[in-house]
Amino acid sequence: MTAAGFYDRIRGQLSYERLFFLIFLVALFLRFYQLDLKLFHHDEAIHAWFSYRLLTEGVYTYDPMYHGPLLYYTTAGMFSFLGDADLVGRIIPSLLGLLLIPLLYPIYRLGYLDTKQTLIAALFIAVSPDMVYFSRFLRNDIFIVFFTMVLLVALLYYFERRETKYALIAGAAVGLGMSSKENMPIVVVIFGSYLLYLIATRRLELPGKWKTDLLLGGLVTVGIMAALYSSFGAHPDVLADGWLRAIEHWTAMHQQERLGGPPFMYIILFLLYEVPIFILAVFGTVQFLGGDGRAARLVQSLRRRLGRPERPELQSLDAVAGTRIIDRQDEFMRFSVYWLVLSLAAYAYIGEKVPWLILHQLLPLIFVAVYRMTTRKAIVAVALSVFLITMTWHVAFTPADINEPIVQVQNSEDLRTVMALIDASDRVAIASENYWPLPWYYRGNASQKLQYYGGKIDEGSIYSQNFDMVITYDQDTYPALTGYEKTPYKINYWFSYYDNQDRLAEYYVTRTGKLGSMNFEIFTKPGLAENAAG
Incomplete structure (x- = not known):
C-alpha cells in the first residue's frame, strides 16, 4: 500500500462521527473513573447531608447560603435509587458535565460550528481540568453550565425553526437553572441583551407568534421555580420573600469578600489550568477583530444562498436574516466574545472569588478558542x-492533599485516619465547633457513637463519660488529657492567593508553597490507634 493510500484509509476510518464519539468516551472515563477517589469537599458534604435529610426526614427549606433546591431533590432521588454514598452523590454532576459534549452536536448541525470547531470544542470540554474537576463535584455550578448550554441550543433552534417547543425547552432551561443557583440571572441577562442587539440591528427577525411563545416559555420557567422553591407547596412563603433573601445574602457576601481575591483572579486560574484554551481564545479574538477570512466566508454564504447548502438544515438562514447575508460562524463568534467579556467582567466584580465560578467563564472561552479552526490550528x-x-490527571486523580487553588477548602486525606479511629471507638466526643464532614460520614445509626458539643467542654465531663476518643479544634483545645494520647490531623486545606502572591512564578512551576489548613487535635485512649490500623 502506498503512503497516500494508507493516509486515505486512516482518514476514512477517522470520520467526524467516530472522532466525536471517541472524545465522548474520553470524557466519560474522566468523569466517572474512581468517582469517589477524593473525600467530599466541605460543601459537598453539606449538600449531601441536606439531601440525605430530605430523603429520610422530608426536611428541606430554601436557604440562599446553600443555593437552589434542584441539587437537593435530584441528589435525594439518586440516594433513594442507589443508596447514600459519595459516588452516588456525584453521579448527576458527572452526567451533566458529560452531556455538554452531545449538546455541541445540534450547534454544529445548524452551522454555527464546523466539524473542526466542534471536535476541538468537544476535546476541550472533555479534558479541561476545571470541567473535569467540577463535573466530579457535588455543587450547583455544573448544573448552571449544563442548563446554559440547553438554553443556548434551544434559542438557536427556536430562531431557526420557529417552533414553540423550543421556546418551552428554553423556558425549562431557565427555570431549572434559576432553581439551581443564584448566578443564573447573569446568563439570562447576557443572552437577553445580545438578543436585543440582534433585533435592534435587524440581524434577527422575530417570528410572528413570538409574544405567545415568550409567554408560554415564561410560564414554564415560573412553574418550575414555584414548584421547587416552595418545596412542591410545603413552603409557599418562600415564593414571597425567597428572592429578597437571596439578594440580601449575596449582596452581603459580595461586600464581605469572605473568600476574596483580586479582580484578575480567574485569569490566574486560566493560566494555571487552561492556558492552551486561553491562548487560542486570545488568538481567535484577534483573528475575529481583524476580520480574518470574513470576506471568503461571506462568499461561501452567498454560494449557499444561490445553490444547495452542505446540510439541508442550513436553508433557513435567509428566512431568519431576511435578505441580509449573515455568516453563522462569525455571528456565533461575536456572541461568544460578548458572552465571554461580560462573564469575565461580572465575576471580576463579584467580591467572592471561588474556583468553581470559572466554569461560567470557561464555556464561552472554549467557543472563542475554536474560531477559524484550520487543520494546522487543530x-x-x-x-x-x-x-x-496532565493537569486534569494531577488535580482530579491524585489521591493526596494537593497544593492547588482549584480545591478551595477540600477535606484532607488525614480524615481517613481520623474516621478509622472513630470506627474503632465506642464513644467519641466532638468538642469542637468545626466538625464537617463528620455529620455526613456518620449519619443514621453510625451517628449514635458521636456526641457533638460545639466546642471545648469541661475535662471532668470527658473523664466521667469515659470517651474512647475526643476531637478538638487546635485553636481551642486541651494542653493534655490524662490517660489520652494527643495527635494533630488536618481537617481541610486550601491554597491562598494572598499567602503566595509574591512567588506566583515559582509556584506555577513547582506547585509548592504555603498551604492553609484547619486542624483537629485528637485525643485517643492507648491502643486505639493500633486497633484502627489493624
Missing part, C-alpha cells in the same frame, strides 16, 4: 491538550 490545539490532560 493540530496545535490537540498537541496543547497534553497540558490539559
Whole structure:
C-alpha cells in the first residue's frame, strides 16, 4: 500500500462521527473513573447531608447560603435509587458535565460550528481540568453550565425553526437553572441583551407568534421555580420573600469578600489550568477583530444562498436574516466574545472569588478558542491538550492533599485516619465547633457513637463519660488529657492567593508553597490507634 493510500484509509476510518464519539468516551472515563477517589469537599458534604435529610426526614427549606433546591431533590432521588454514598452523590454532576459534549452536536448541525470547531470544542470540554474537576463535584455550578448550554441550543433552534417547543425547552432551561443557583440571572441577562442587539440591528427577525411563545416559555420557567422553591407547596412563603433573601445574602457576601481575591483572579486560574484554551481564545479574538477570512466566508454564504447548502438544515438562514447575508460562524463568534467579556467582567466584580465560578467563564472561552479552526490550528490545539490532560490527571486523580487553588477548602486525606479511629471507638466526643464532614460520614445509626458539643467542654465531663476518643479544634483545645494520647490531623486545606502572591512564578512551576489548613487535635485512649490500623 502506498503512503497516500494508507493516509486515505486512516482518514476514512477517522470520520467526524467516530472522532466525536471517541472524545465522548474520553470524557466519560474522566468523569466517572474512581468517582469517589477524593473525600467530599466541605460543601459537598453539606449538600449531601441536606439531601440525605430530605430523603429520610422530608426536611428541606430554601436557604440562599446553600443555593437552589434542584441539587437537593435530584441528589435525594439518586440516594433513594442507589443508596447514600459519595459516588452516588456525584453521579448527576458527572452526567451533566458529560452531556455538554452531545449538546455541541445540534450547534454544529445548524452551522454555527464546523466539524473542526466542534471536535476541538468537544476535546476541550472533555479534558479541561476545571470541567473535569467540577463535573466530579457535588455543587450547583455544573448544573448552571449544563442548563446554559440547553438554553443556548434551544434559542438557536427556536430562531431557526420557529417552533414553540423550543421556546418551552428554553423556558425549562431557565427555570431549572434559576432553581439551581443564584448566578443564573447573569446568563439570562447576557443572552437577553445580545438578543436585543440582534433585533435592534435587524440581524434577527422575530417570528410572528413570538409574544405567545415568550409567554408560554415564561410560564414554564415560573412553574418550575414555584414548584421547587416552595418545596412542591410545603413552603409557599418562600415564593414571597425567597428572592429578597437571596439578594440580601449575596449582596452581603459580595461586600464581605469572605473568600476574596483580586479582580484578575480567574485569569490566574486560566493560566494555571487552561492556558492552551486561553491562548487560542486570545488568538481567535484577534483573528475575529481583524476580520480574518470574513470576506471568503461571506462568499461561501452567498454560494449557499444561490445553490444547495452542505446540510439541508442550513436553508433557513435567509428566512431568519431576511435578505441580509449573515455568516453563522462569525455571528456565533461575536456572541461568544460578548458572552465571554461580560462573564469575565461580572465575576471580576463579584467580591467572592471561588474556583468553581470559572466554569461560567470557561464555556464561552472554549467557543472563542475554536474560531477559524484550520487543520494546522487543530493540530496545535490537540498537541496543547497534553497540558490539559496532565493537569486534569494531577488535580482530579491524585489521591493526596494537593497544593492547588482549584480545591478551595477540600477535606484532607488525614480524615481517613481520623474516621478509622472513630470506627474503632465506642464513644467519641466532638468538642469542637468545626466538625464537617463528620455529620455526613456518620449519619443514621453510625451517628449514635458521636456526641457533638460545639466546642471545648469541661475535662471532668470527658473523664466521667469515659470517651474512647475526643476531637478538638487546635485553636481551642486541651494542653493534655490524662490517660489520652494527643495527635494533630488536618481537617481541610486550601491554597491562598494572598499567602503566595509574591512567588506566583515559582509556584506555577513547582506547585509548592504555603498551604492553609484547619486542624483537629485528637485525643485517643492507648491502643486505639493500633486497633484502627489493624
